[in-house]
Amino acid sequence: MRALFKYPDSLVRISSPFCPGCGHGIIHRLVAQAIDDLKIREKTVGVVGVGCSSQSWNLFNFDFLAVPHGRPGAAATGVKRSLPDHLVFTYQGDGDAYAIGIAELMHAAIRGENFTVIVVNNTMFAMTGGQMAPTTLAGQVTSTSPSGRDPRATGTPVHFPELIANIPGVAYSARVAVDSVPNIRKAGQAIAKAFRKQNDKAGFSLVEVLAPCPTGLNLKPAEAMAWVAEHLEAEFPLGEFADR
């Protein structure tokens, strides 16, 4: 009999620290499955910064480094330069990656660093209580944009996968979502593709994952999923922006 579904070796069997309906659990599963499929768990090092994403050191079943807020792009550079044949990836929220950490990620992309970045975009700083992030939608209410984000005062949502797509050192740049079964399948494929690019030493790879934060949005889990499909995907197109 062939096993169709099993718990990934790359995940630790502990209860999830995330809120009910949070997208992180699905994304952890996809990342773990991709690493299992590549049979590279024992040669993997993950890097996290600070935010909800930083709890993943506890959930993934391989070596992990937790660094200051926003600095995974630099720390992963150090890890990968030291261990060029290991699989190295960062797992970051949109605040960690695109607010405080955008310089480190941009320069890693410019250098064509051969590691993978997974960014979970839920449009806010979730761990600190749902403050405005660089990805917050125009008009979106957060605890620090109580009247809705005003683009004239605080800018427009950053589209990072598109921003880095023309950099020659970027081997792969994509945006996916985890709001439906077909999209979850595509997200898993994109993550696996990014890891394969790294294995082939093709250069920098980044997958942004649109994900629901029911707690931060003050919505029920199913409503938050629907919100991702309706509002997030309207602002942030899904697709591959670089594939070389």
Add this chain to the structure above:
Amino acid sequence: MAFEGFMKGNEAAAEAAVRAGCRCYFFYPLTPQSEIGEYLVTRMPEVGGVVLQAESEVAAINMVFGAAATGKRTMTSSSGCGISLMSEGLSYIAAAEVPVVIVDVMRGGPGLGSLLPTQADYYQVVKGGGHGGYRMPVFGSADVQELADNVFEAFDVAEKYRTPVAVLIDPITGQMMEAVEFPAPVPPKAPPAWALTGCAGRKKNVIRTGYGPNLPPHTEALYQKYGRMKDELQRWEEHETADADIILVGFGIVGRILKTVTAEARARGLKVGLIRPITMWPFPERGFAAASGKDVDFLTVEMNDGQMYEDVIVAVGDRRKVHFLRSYGALVPKTDEILAKIEELAGRKRS
């Protein structure tokens, strides 16, 4: 094979690191320490090491964090304003107990300051520029040879205690050319058990600094380690202190100048001695124990507004006995000026 050469202090620091088995170096250009990066961009590839110019000191120190976490001997170098940017990362590295070596060639400040000789970054490096109350051993150097020796040894100390270690360098010593002898190169060792190398054949390793409500036992373990380092690492050089009425105190290049001053004062018949701290943290309090109980005055000389001065007061235990001579505007104190102050103190003692 030992190697002897005539080198700039900054280059000697770089060569000493390679010979100590350092195989990862990340940096950002900043005068007066850029020669270290310029030296290592060609030297490091010769030994199969990693060298990378980062986009900022913030990135450099986190690249250091990542590479050192894989168990390789790793170094960075910078100067005052760059060390400010590295201080967040240093706090994390200290908390994560990852061994790294930081070479700090001081520059004048605050702000952009200047490149004039100064010792204004004693507080920053010795007291910890970053948050959370971490400690790290800090070595000072009076000449290029000691600088090279300090960098070489810093890697052993960093590994032994799993801590960042700083080598604090006066800009004069960084730029000065002197004869220097290096020890035979140490081949890189296998990564230690805690390192992130992939979990083949073992449970996963995690290097982190966030502990939530479980913080107290981790802080306690760190404080116990700091206590051990304080007991085991104090180091100083001492001259003619046994019968001294006045003991001069200075670190780095000032300590070297004070050696000349001590000899000159003795020639004038003044009973003057010298304590030159080599470790600034832990401060060599034991070096002050014998003289503190006697009728001895201490004269601390620094190229700043009196930073180590406070540590000397604590070590001596009586602030009335501790005097201070500063040099304004980042100027090297002159021997005559120091001798005049000694004469003044000696006159006061006699009267």
